[in-house]
Amino acid sequence: MQPGVMVGQWASRYRWRLWAAALLLVAVSPACSSCSDDGGGGQSSFAEGSDPQLVVSPTSLTFSAATVDQPETLVVEISNGGTGELRGFEYALNPAQGPFTFEDPQIVSVKEGESVNMRVTYSPINEQAVTGQLVIQASGQSQTVFLNTIPPKRELQCEPSPITFNNSELGVEQTQTVTLRNIGNLPLTLTDALMEFGDAVTITQPPAANTELRPDQTATLELSFLSESGGTLNDTLYIQTAEVEAAFECDVRTSTAVPLIDLSPARIDFGNIATNETVTEDVRVLNIGDAPLLLEGVDMLRGSSEDFAIVNPPTEAVSIAVGESHTITISYTAGTETANGTAVFFSNDPTVNNLPLPLLGRPSEPDIGVDPTAINFGNVGITISSPRELAIFNNGTEPLEVASVELDGGSADFRIAPDPGFPPINGNGAATIEPGELQRISVIYSPTDVGPDAANILINSNDPDTPELAVPLTGNGLEGVECDVQVGPDPLNFGLTARGSSKILPVTVRNTGTGPCQYNGSSAQGILNNAFSVSAATLNSGEQLAPGQSMIIEVQYNPTSFDLNNGQMAVMLSDPNNGQAGMFCNAGERCANGTGNPFECDLSPPPDCGVQLTGLAGVSDIAVIPGNVDFGLVTLGCASQAQVVTVYNTGAVPLEVNNVQLEGCSNEFELRGVPQLPFEVASNNPLPVQVVYRPADLGEDQCVLRIDSNASDQEPTLRVPLRGEGTNISRQVDVFEQIDGRKVDVLFVIDGSGSMSEEQGNVSRNLGQFLSTAELLNNDFQIGVTHLDLGEAVRFNGEQYEAGELMGDPAFLTRQYPNYLTEFQNRVDMGASGGSQEAGLEASRKALSDPYITETNDTCTNDSQCSDPYPYCGPNNVCGGRNAGFLREDASLEIIILSDEEDQSTATPDFYVDFFQSIKGFRNDSLLNVSVIVGADVSRNTPAMCSSSNGDAEAGRRYDTVAQNTGGTTGSICAADFGGYLQNIGNRAFGLRREFFLSRVADPATVQVRVDGVDQSTGWVYDETTNSVVFDRNAVPMAGATIEVEYEARCFP
Incomplete structure (x- = not known):
């Protein structure tokens, strides 16, 4: 033991005994007011009114910098806050033997107003937190100093933080030195440094390998940034050490000053212009970047109509300052046909150096069309009359005046059925067909003899391009x-x-x-x-x-068994x-x-009339999404927007697609983008195929996309039904009714693992806020709760439930269930178990898939009348899976997932995005949202590892990907309260609709909106990405309002 350092029990035991004996002698001496030290009546050793006070500061010490090999010393001040002197000091530690020691200050006395420092040292023997007490006594008084420790930690910090490269120049390399500082209290050994992406930011000079940093020591590395595209870019610098398994992360943020071009308007529709008349439109070329923009030229794209022209093309590069604009004028001279074209703007914008401006112009004239363009009656028996229908329509913008519809001098076996409402038939007067309208006439073939017949229907009108339109008629007369x-x-x-x-x-x-x-x-x-x-x-x-x-x-195939x-x-x-x-x-x-x-x-006898049917319902790792494609209405002469059909592999073993073809299709359907076959489809390498529909006539067309693979030995073929309908009308009016109380199906998918009890309670406590809008607007909701632990069933109310099975009885709750909110809270607060595979995306898919969601056609009144795989008698009194009846065709679907682990589902996030969207249809994005409460930054709600008083959470990156691509949102599971986040989801799910999806792809320049018949020039935007009209929050139509969206359907090449 070092001299003057006391450890263990009382440090001044001997002096304390002498002092006690002295006090005893004083106590037994006779009182004497005039006694002195020499016995002659001098001053007493205790002054009259003496009242010393033992004061210790601070009353607690917290040791935060100590390590196993480096003790930490803190100071306690001992002072006399009273009068007289403090004497007889003693000190004790509790526990007596441990990591705490003190240095005896060798105090004899402390006079009034004086103080003495005492040094206390903490020498940890391991990395665990410990506590203790130091008891200080003097003059019969006692004070306790509480001793606390913060466990030794290893922590690294980048300086600066975040690391920024601001206002860099395009193509100019910048370097920056980054300091790595050990801000923990344990040594760290640097082993590696790397960037998450490393595209633009690279490590040009890493720290020396195996560099040891003791607390507060530093090392440096050098980063280089070279931008080739401009804009902002975020990256992460990872520093790996020998002592800590997870890498330390440092944010790297960059910005490059670049010019950015924008055009206003982004598309020009010149409207309907009289033939040979010229009109002009101005285009503002704006610089919305942060560096000068050079407009290098403007030209018409090859193949554009010659009816368009650039009035004032720049003869040399025009410099446009930040925030400024330059005007270009484009002219349109109406010809005899609809004109399409594209003006291209060339600039030094690194993101898009040739920006297209779509142009559309239409002559203000009628435009006649017929469907079909020729009629073949085929074989018809003598004396039989075979009718056909011919549609005459006006594709123009002015009324079509039809002067006559009559037969030429061909076969007399053809005739046009009289129609008093359409006088032009057989020259009985003129009639008008308005733009976008049509007139149907009946053509009849009645052969009088054996052999072929032919004639023409001649239609005379005011169409300047085709004043007389001929429709060929053919037929063949047969005996019998x-x-x-x-x-x-x-x-x-x-x-x-x-x-x-x-x-x-x-x-x-x-x-x-x-x-x-x-x-x-x-x-x-x-x-x-x-x-x-x-x-x-x-x-x-x-x-x-x-x-x-x-x-x-x-014919519909709805298999309910694997067979x-x-x-x-x-x-x-x-x-x-x-x-x-x-x-x-x-x-x-x-x-x-x-x-x-x-x-x-x-x-004789005649054979049966019909076809054989066959289909296989089996387990397979191949999935095709969507399962059917409906192109809707497509204007004649135009193609539909390409629809993507994706083949996914949901298993672990690669499979092979060896054939993709159209089956039973006319040339109105077309495949695009089919890769070279055979094609290996892995879990992370799906096969996308594009299908296009280009109608040749009016009416509906159907056929099948056939996909052959080795996914099943019994049936190698998957068939995707295709449907489209041709129309002569390009002007479309979609009508919507704003309703309150709309139907919503809500699926909560809850992590039931051992670390989730507090988070379940957080959700449970705030479910009232989630449902507040539903209760206000009287929504018709159904709410189901399941768990996401694929490796373990969860017990609830005495029953075992697999992941995806809705928990409780009944399986889902409605407004009619007594105390539905309390029961809802009980199911969400399901308790914690220990699942081995926490897969919220797959659990959600299972909940909405066969066999759980399936309803059969077998009627029932109780479960005993049903059998596997559909052992439950559902709410609609038919046998089905556990979740039967939950998913309603006319309801929107909200999925909410809660987990502190990253998703462990086997398929890719893209597969789950496509799967969820296919439930309501790819044109009904607003009817499906997936929202998640996962590991995310609390302030930004972006996926990241996070910590709270309830523990740590992994970054929910897969969950966030699905949420962002389904119109949902991401919230942080580390937030102290989920109330506001859940209420926002509830407002969107149950509130009045803001977004209205159009039935056909709209030409953005032609979209017009009316609410209750009143034009709305502001308060809404057309979202070209989702093909929807989105109202501003303060302009949402009230319940009961009628919303009309009128537009020109876009014509795809």
Whole structure:
């Protein structure tokens, strides 16, 4: 022991005993007011009124800088806050033996107003926090100093923080020295340094390997920044050490001063202009960047209409200062046809050096069109009349005056049916067809003899380009009047289909006979299953199908078991000219006499009319999203926007796609972007295919996209139904009704792992705020709660639930459930277990997939009447999965996921984005949102590791990706209170709609909005990315309002 340093029990035990004896002698001496030290009545050793006070400061010490090999010493001040002297000092530590020691200050006495310092030292023996007490006594008084420690820590800091490269010049390299400082109290050994991305910011001089930094020591490294694209860029510098497994992170932020070009307007629609008239529009070229913009030239893109011209093209580069603009004028001289073009602006903007400006101009004139452009009646029996419909429409912008519609001097076997409402037929007067409107006429072929016939319908109008339009008519007269039908495809193969899902494919019924056929209905029946049904037909029962005409019957496949399903679709047809009997189906395919006339075949008794059905419901790692494609209305002469169909691999083993083709399609459907086959589809390498629809005539078209792979041995083919409809009308008006109390299905997916009890409580406490808007607006909601631990079932109210199964009885809550908020809170606060695979995205998918979400057609009144895989009698009194009835077709869907771990689902985030969006349809983005409460920065709500009093959370990057791509939001699980975040989700989910999605892709320059018939020039924007009109928050239409959005449908090349 060092001299003067006392450890353990009382340090001055001997002096304390002498002092006590002295006090005893004083106490037993007779009182004497005049006694002195010499016994002669001198001054007493205790002054009258003496009252010393022991004061210790501070009363607690916190040691924060000590390490195992480096003790820390702090000072306690001992003072006399009273009168007289403090004597008889003693000191004690509790515990007596431990990491704390003190240096005895050797105090004899402390007089009034004096103080003495005492040094206390902490020498840790490990990295654990410890506590203790130092007791100081004097003059019969005692004070305690509490001793606390902060555990030794290893922490590294970058200086500056954040590391910034501001206002850099494009293409000019900048360097910066970064200081790495050990701000912990334990040594750190630097082993590596790297950038997260390293595209523009690189480490040019790393610190020396294995550099040891003791507390407060520093090392340096050098970073270099070279911008080639401009703008802002964020990166992360990772510093790895030997002692800490996770790397230390330092934010790196850069900005480069660049010019940015913008055009106002971004698109020009010159409108409807009289032929040969010239109009002009000004375009402002703006510099919205932070460096001078050079406008180097403006030119028309090759292939643009010559009706457009640049009036004042720059002859040399024009410099545009930051925030300033330059005006370019473009002219349009109306010709005889609609003009499309693109002006291209060339500049030094590094992000887009050739910015296009779409141009559109239309002559103000009528434009006649017909559908079909020719009519072939095919084979028709003598004495039979076969009708066809011809549509005459006006694609122009001025009224179409039709002077006459009549036949030329061809075969007299053709005639036009009289129509008193349309006088031009057979020269009975003129009629007007307004822009965008059409007139249908009936053309009849009644052959009087055997052989071919031909004629033309001549339509005379005021269309300046086509004053007389001819529509060719052809037909062939045959002996005998027979109904003959071709039905196909046969078999109708639905391919590999997910159990519990539904797929619809078309069957075409074509009358190839010489007489009409009467349609009497159709049916589909499975063999030992009820997986097939007829969902729709283009004719009603009792209506006739004329010779050469076709009808469509839609057959639906809805498998409810993993099996190969077979069946038959039957078409009930009769021959009205042969006693409603003697039907022939697919006769031409069955004749072998080679005469070319199928009616000479002996087919008695007639064969059944219909097709074979087949489909396989099986387990497969291949998924195609979307499962069907509906192009909607597309204007004749235009293509649809390309629709992407993506093949995903949801398993662990790569699979091979060896064929992608259109099946049963006309040339109106087109494939684009098909890669070289075979194509290996891995979990992180999906196969996207583009499909385009370009209608050639009015009406609906259907066919199938076929995809062959090795995903299933039994059925290698997946089929995606395609549908589109041609129209002559490009002007579209979408009408919406703003309603309150709309339907919302809400799925909460809760992490039930052992670290989540506090966070569950945080959500539970704030569910009232989440539902406040729903209660105010009387929403019709359904709320289900499940957990996300794929590796372990969770017990709730005595029952075991797998991830994706809705917990509780009933499976989901509605407004009608008594005390629904309390029950909702109980389910969210489900308790904590110890799941091994926390996968919120996959759990959400399972909750909304077969078998959990499936409803069958089997009626029931209780669970005992149902069996696996659909063992529950659902709320709609049909057998189904645990979650049956939760997902309503006419309700929006909100998914909210809570987890402190990163998502561990096997598929990519893109797969889950596509899957969730496919539930409500890719055109109905506003009906689906995924929001998450995960590891995120509390202030910015961006994915990052975070900590709170409840523990640490991993960065939820996968969750955030899905949320951002489904219109949802990300909140931090480390926030102290989730109330505001949940209320914002509730306001969006249950509140009045702000965003209205259009039925067709709009030309942005033509969008007009009306609310209750009143034009709205402000308060809304058209979002070209989502093809929607979005109202400002303070301009949202009130409940009951009618919203009309009128626009020109965009014409894609």
